[in-house]
Amino acid sequence: MRVELDISKDILDGEEKVIIKANRMTQLIQKIILLIEQHEKLDKLVGKNNGNIYPLEADEVYRFFTANKLLYAQTSTAEFVVDARLYQLEEILTNDFMRISHSEIINLKMIEHFRLSGNGLIEIHLKNGVVSYSSRSYLGKIKERIGL
Secondary structure, three states: OOOOOOOOOOOOOOOOOOOOOOOOOOHHHHHHHHHHHHHHHHOOOEEEEOOEEEEOOHHHOOEEEEEOOEEEEEOOOOEEEEOOOHHHHHHHOOOOEEEEEOOEEEEHHHEEEEEEOOOOOEEEEEOOOOEEEOOHHHHHHHHHHHOO
16 A cells, blocks of 8 residues: 655645545555544543543543443543543544443553452553453453453
8 A cells, every 4th residue: 555645735724634545445444444533533532620621632541430420531630521431432442442341441551560360350550550450241352452
């Protein structure tokens, strides 16, 4: 696949577009389209904290979790309430994120280490000191993803 980039000062901010030229649809083209769509949705991710609304960078989120019927995004500085559902986030987040239980998605880049607990679950230690636990129903997928 050949990639061409045309930077032009004639294009106004916010008017960027991607053109893909091909003689047929391929899996690679489908993946590229999906990646672009996911990126656009992630740019609209916002969180609320103390009555203020903040744009959130997905790369800075350690984990998304539910508590008291609300969805939170935890960063190194705070926890933000996000107006979404976990299944909606699963659709737009990159492969850097993984669901580890019914109520939590973690950022794989924010993992410090894993520890197998005595009851067969995986303790997931994040770089911010938070420890999360896999649920049994997600255990197989997690082990496969991390190579255990």
